[in-house]
Amino acid sequence: KVFEDFASGGKLADVEAALQWVIANAYDVAAVNLSIGYGDVNQPTHTQLSDELSAIKAAGIVTVVSSGNDGRENTADGINVLAANDDVIAVGALDRAETARAAWSQHGDLLDVYAPGEDVMVDMPWFYSGERAVSGTSFAAPKVAGAVAIVQEAAISEYGQALSPSQFEYLLSVSAHDAVEGAPVVDIDAMVASLQ
Numbered sequence: 654k655v656f657e658d659f660a661s662g663g664k665l666a667d668v669e670a671a672l673q674w675v676i677a678n679a680y681d682v683a684a685v686n687l688s689i690g691y692g693d694v695n696q697p698t699h700t701q702l703s704d705e706l707s708a709i710k711a712a713g714i715v716t717v718v719s720s721g722n723d724g725r726e727n728t729a730d731g732i733n734v735l736a737a738n739d740d741v742i743a744v745g746a747l748d749r750a751e752t753a754r755a756a757w758s759q760h761g762d763l764l765d766v767y768a769p770g771e772d773v774m775v776d777m778p779w780f781y782s783g784e785r786a787v788s789g790t791s792f793a794a795p796k797v798a799g800a801v802a803i804v805q806e807a808a809i810s811e812y813g814q815a816l817s818p819s820q821f822e823y824l825l826s827v828s829a830h831d832a833v834e835g836a837p838v839v840d841i842d843a844m845v846a847s848l849q
Contacts, residue, residue, distance in 0.1 A: 688791035690733030746770025
């Protein structure tokens with residue numbers, strides 16, 4: 654966790670420092686979730702985080718990044734700058750029915766996978782009185798990060814070793830029963846079953 658609760662923004666340098674911590678402590682990390690971003694691009698990007706994201710992938714850790722919530726204004730069919738990195742999995746959000754892209758979810762050729770992201774029930778701090786429905790690709794990306802943890806645990810149990818990030822991405826694509834706009838929809842049960 655990099656930012657304070659309910660922060661409206663943060664410093665990329667703080668994210669970079671957190672990623673450097675992950676690299677130094679990679680022995681017990683399955684996934685990194687970046688539910689942050691900015692911009693709208695339709696080609697792979699290089700940012701100040703690129704070196705860290707490359708090192709994290711080389712260490713066998715999967716990084717997932719939310720695609721962004723400016724899909725209504727998105728005229729270039731692009732995703733946020735951080736999600737457009739070749740070393741991450743860019744995650745878009747499905748609508749409430751989980752059958753189509755949420756209208757506000759950024760999308761395009763660089764998007765890797767969709768996950769539920771509209772009216773997701775989350776536990777909130779006490780002053781919100783329990784659960785609350787929230788929407789955004791920031792809530793879709795953690796579902797894929799959770800899938801990484803579950804699939805890696807199953808792979809270690811079944812084969813004695815975790816999947817590489819590339820193997821995870823391959824399993825993600827071949828196990829999906831559904832696709833939205835050409836991108837697979839995450840299906841954790843199918844991924845675990847496909848390991849066998």
